[in-house]
Amino acid sequence: MVVSTISPSPVLTQDDLKKLAAYKAVEYVESGMVLGLGTGSTAYHAVNRIGELLKQGKLHNIIGIPTSKRTEEQALSLGIPLSDLDTHPVLDLAIDGADEVDTHLNLVKGRGGSLLREKMVEGACRKFVVIVDESKMVETLGGSGLAMPVEVVPFCWNFTATRLQNLFTKAGCVAKLRAADGGGKPYLTDNANYIVDLYFKGEIGDLKAASDEILRLAGVVEHGMFIDMATTVIIAGERGITVKNK
Numbered sequence: 001m002v003v004s005t006i007s008p009s010p011v012l013t014q015d016d017l018k019k020l021a022a023y024k025a026v027e028y029v030e031s032g033m034v035l036g037l038g039t040g041s042t043a044y045h046a047v048n049r050i051g052e053l054l055k056q057g058k059l060h061n062i063i064g065i066p067t068s069k070r071t072e073e074q075a076l077s078l079g080i081p082l083s084d085l086d087t088h089p090v091l092d093l094a095i096d097g098a099d100e101v102d103t104h105l106n107l108v109k110g111r112g113g114s115l116l117r118e119k120m121v122e123g124a125c126r127k128f129v130v131i132v133d134e135s136k137m138v139e140t141l142g143g144s145g146l147a148m149p150v151e152v153v154p155f156c157w158n159f160t161a162t163r164l165q166n167l168f169t170k171a172g173c174v175a176k177l178r179a180a181d182g183g184g185k186p187y188l189t190d191n192a193n194y195i196v197d198l199y200f201k202g203e204i205g206d207l208k209a210a211s212d213e214i215l216r217l218a219g220v221v222e223h224g225m226f227i228d229m230a231t232t233v234i235i236a237g238e239r240g241i242t243v244k245n246k
Ligand SMILES: O=C(CO)[C@H](O)[C@H](O)COP(=O)(O)O
Pocket: 038, 039, 040, 041, 042, 043, 096, 097, 098, 099, 108, 109, 110, 111, 112, 113, 114, 115, 118
C-alpha cells in the first residue's frame, strides 16, 4: 500500500473536508472517460466539480453512470451526459464516499441507501476512488457502533432481519428495519426494497466469511461491505489530504 500526504490546512468544517477530498478525486478524471458517479454528501461535491469542469470546457466527452436517482437528478441538472451499465459494462473510474474505511481499504457503504447500485457500478470500474473525511477511518468495519446496511426484499422482511441477526449473535448484532424520514413507513431504496441495518457490539470477524453468509440468505439482495473494491482512498483531515493506494 502506497501512502502520500499533501499540505496542511487551516481549521475546516466537515463539509469543507468532504469537498477537499472530492476535488482531489476529480483530478483523476480525464476527457473521454466513462465515470461512476457516487451518492451522498461527499460524492455530491465531486459530481458538482465534474459538471463545473465540463461547463468550463476543461473536460470533454464524459459519460456518467449514476449510482442513485438522486445523483442522476443532480448530474442531469449539471448537463453531465448519462448512460447505464447495459451500454457501458466497463467503466474507467468511479468516485464515491463511504461510511467507514478500514486499514485494508475495505468499506461500509449504504447508510445513504444506495448500496446496491453503488456496488454494481463500482464493481464494474477499472479504478474506484473513495473520498472521505478523516472521521470515516476505522480499525475494523462495524466497530464504530453505526449501521452496516443490508438491502432486503420487502416480502417477510422481519424473517430475513431475524436470520441476519442470528448470523452474528456472538458479535452482539441487533438488526433494525430502516424507517423513512419522518418515521412510520419503511425506507424504500431506488429498487423498491427495504434496508435492514445491522448494529454490532463486538467484531464482525472475517469479512469475506460474513459476506458469504449474508448473501446466502434468500431475501437478501446485497450488503454494504465493499471488500477489496477500492483502489484509492482520499482522506481529508485537519492536517491535509492523505492518499492511500492499494
Ligand atoms: O454509501 C453511500 C450512500 O449509499 C455514501 O457514499 C455514504 O453513506 C457516505 O455518505 P456521505 O458522503 O454523505 O458521508
